[in-house]
Every structure is written in structure tokens, then in C-alpha cells.
Amino acid sequence: MLAPAANPRLAHARPFAHIARFHPELTALRRELHAHPELGFEEVYTAARVQEALRLCGVDEVHAGIGRTGVVGVIHGRSNTGGRMMGLRADMDALTMTEANDFPWKSAKSGMMHGCGHDGHVAMLVGAARYLAETRNFDGTAVLIFQPGEEGFAGAKAMIEDGLFQRFPVESVYAMHNWPGLSPGCFGIRHHAMMASADRVTIEITGKGGHGAHPYLAVDPVLVAAHIITAVQSIVSRNVKAVDGAVISLCAMQAGDLHAMSVIPGKATLVGTVRTFRPEVQDLVERRLNELCSAVALGFGATAQVHYERIYPATINTPRETDFAADVAESLVGPEHVVRGMEPSMGAEDFSFMLQVRPGAYLRIGQGGEGSCMLHMTRYDFNDEILPLGSAMHASLIEQGMPLALA
Numbered sequence: 001m002l003a004p005a006a007n008p009r010l011a012h013a014r015p016f017a018h019i020a021r022f023h024p025e026l027t028a029l030r031r032e033l034h035a036h037p038e039l040g041f042e043e044v045y046t047a048a049r050v051q052e053a054l055r056l057c058g059v060d061e062v063h064a065g066i067g068r069t070g071v072v073g074v075i076h077g078r079s080n081t082g083g084r085m086m087g088l089r090a091d092m093d094a095l096t097m098t099e100a101n102d103f104p105w106k107s108a109k110s111g112m113m114h115g116c117g118h119d120g121h122v123a124m125l126v127g128a129a130r131y132l133a134e135t136r137n138f139d140g141t142a143v144l145i146f147q148p149g150e151e152g153f154a155g156a157k158a159m160i161e162d163g164l165f166q167r168f169p170v171e172s173v174y175a176m177h178n179w180p181g182l183s184p185g186c187f188g189i190r191h192h193a194m195m196a197s198a199d200r201v202t203i204e205i206t207g208k209g210g211h212g213a214h215p216y217l218a219v220d221p222v223l224v225a226a227h228i229i230t231a232v233q234s235i236v237s238r239n240v241k242a243v244d245g246a247v248i249s250l251c252a253m254q255a256g257d258l259h260a261m262s263v264i265p266g267k268a269t270l271v272g273t274v275r276t277f278r279p280e281v282q283d284l285v286e287r288r289l290n291e292l293c294s295a296v297a298l299g300f301g302a303t304a305q306v307h308y309e310r311i312y313p314a315t316i317n318t319p320r321e322t323d324f325a326a327d328v329a330e331s332l333v334g335p336e337h338v339v340r341g342m343e344p345s346m347g348a349e350d351f352s353f354m355l356q357v358r359p360g361a362y363l364r365i366g367q368g369g370e371g372s373c374m375l376h377m378t379r380y381d382f383n384d385e386i387l388p389l390g391s392a393m394h395a396s397l398i399e400q401g402m403p404l405a406l407a
Helices: 014-020 023-035 044-057 118-135 155-161 221-231 233-238 279-299 319-333 351-357 384-401
Strands: 061-066 070-076 085-091 141-147 172-179 192-195 198-206 246-255 267-276 303-312 315-317 360-366
Touching (some): 014 023, 014 118, 014 384, 023 044, 044 061, 044 141, 070 118, 070 155, 085 118, 085 351, 085 384, 118 141, 118 172, 118 384, 141 155, 155 351, 172 319, 172 351, 172 384, 198 221, 198 246, 198 279, 221 233, 221 246, 221 267, 221 279, 233 246, 233 279, 246 279, 267 279, 279 303, 315 319, 315 351, 315 360, 351 360
Parallel strands (some): 085 141, 172 360
Antiparallel strands (some): 061 070, 070 141, 198 267, 198 303
């Protein structure tokens, strides 16, 4: 068993030691969830299993159906002198992927798998719930948020719009994601942007169809698309400052019929994504995409219409909460195992919506090692050895964020 908190020199080792006693039960829950993946807003089985687990843990309140399939557990501390309230969030949904693993707990559903570790996130937060309900060594109220639809469905936004923070007015909120690129027993965090924004771009090109043998009589949208694919790369290299991160990836193209080798189609469509950290850069990229695509198409006698959708904002940690979370992590594993300036990711995360309305921080817990797969890969699996540490981190945020007064 991974036991970074076993070092007696490290403060606040109690949560880890306590939670380690029910590590096998957390592992069993995690594997059960892995075998029964559900997509965003379809987490009926998962939500029911979470509610059952929370009640067995002895939490004070269980609220279901927030943001459609979201669940919230409430635990009151030993005292509540100041009426403080903190939130912890775990995502529940799976991905539309076919799993290539062959262990006993592999996905039982064709075309679905927990390829991002949300099964482990749920199990870690349930472990924290059990510990907090059994010990109640804090002054205030812990709000445990089990969120649906992180993978492209904006489940965090749905919970917020359903009154999450009106019903549970937390002063701060925290989330944690496993990271295969970080060793077990380690945590990573940074000030400001942890994850990029995620925007969807659809470019519809209209030309004039014709015969492939007589292209001079047509306006070829495939040719226009090819030039646009190349040209838009100049936006990052020539319009965005080198110190500002940005990515433009046109990832799919649809045009014509593969069985019609000599037919120039009348239309072509490109689909891709834009990733940025700052709204100013996001605005710049959107403007330049519209200008460049229209101009390139016009040069060939075609037209191009850009549809730009802002899906997830950037995940921006607030300074005080970032420092606090890093300090809590250090109390568990020591400063040598906490990366305070972790490199941000161009991936996106809808916890960003929660950070837009409440202070908080998003951090990573290491789960990597030799042979570990990156997220969203068909052979990915969550590392069950880190379950007690992740639960202890959640619980310690509550205990150290709302400490009991000294007698």
C-alpha cells in the first residue's frame, strides 16, 4: 500500500492512517463503478450508488437530482461557530471509448469506459466522506459535490444553474484529478491557469461543385479547405505572443463522397478546437479565424462561414486557495513531493465554471509509474493504490480549512 503519510515527522497524518483501514472497500467501490460506466447526465446507477455509499458513511444530508444527475452530501463538523462551509468536487461520468483491458473489472458496457479516472475520483471523495462523518474534526460544514457530465456536457454549469451554490453557499471549492505523468505520492498545483479553455470551431466552406476532369468550371471547396488548414496555423505563430499559450487544431474534415472519385463537391466542413488561457487571446483567435478563413475562401471564389462556440472557460486557481491547497498537500507528503509550479495543461475542465463563481483550486494527484497509460487511452485504469491518499487530501482540506478551536 502507498503510505506517504507514514513518516512521523509529517503533520496531519491521521486522516491517511484512518482511511487506509478501509482501503479495500474503496477499491471495491472504484472497480464496481469502473465496470458500470455511464455517460454525462446518464449517471443513474452511479448516482444511486453514491447516495447509498454516503448514507452508509453516515453523512448528515444527501441531496440528489442537482444538475439532473448530480449528488451532494453534507457533513456537519463537531462545531459550527462561524457558519463556515467548504466544498469538494468529484466528477462521475465516463467516456465513449471501447476498453482494451482484460481485468475482471473492465467495462461491461460496449463503447463506454472510465478512461479518465472519474471512478477513482468518486471513490476518493466517498472515502473522505466516511472519514469526515466518523471523526468530525472540523468547525463548519463540508459539502461533497458529485458532479455529472464533465466530459463535454458542462455538468458543473448545470449544477450551478440548478442552484448549487445558493443551496450550499460554500466559501471555497476544491477539485482533484489523477495524473499519470506524476508519480504516486505526489501532488501538483499552480497559481492562475491549471487548464485551458476549450472552444469548438466549425468552418463551412461553400464553393461550386463540378466534374473532377473539368475543375476550371468549378470552385473546389476541398482545395479551399486545404489552404485554410495551413493558413490558420499562422494565427498562433504570427498573431499570438510567444509568451501566451494557444492551440488551434482542425481535427476533422467532411467533403464529397469517397465513392465518387471524379465529383468535386459543392461544400466542405472543417471541425476543430481552440485552446487558450486568457480571454484576450481567445478573442484574438476568434477574430483572426473569421478574417483569415473569409479571406482565403474569397481568394478562390468561395465563401467560408466560421461558427465559434466557447464550451469551457479556462480553469483559473485563486491565489490564496492555491497556496492553502499546496500547504495541505505538503502536510501529507512533505514539500519534496508537492510541485507548486506545475506546468499547465491545454486540456480543459468544467470545474472552471465553479471557479468563476467561487474561490478555489484544482490540483493533480500523481498516479503514474512504469507502464501507466495516459488519460483517454483504451488501456487506461485508475491506480487504486492512491485512493487513501486522495481521500486524505480531500479530508485534510476540510480539517485544515475549518479547524476546531483549541481547547
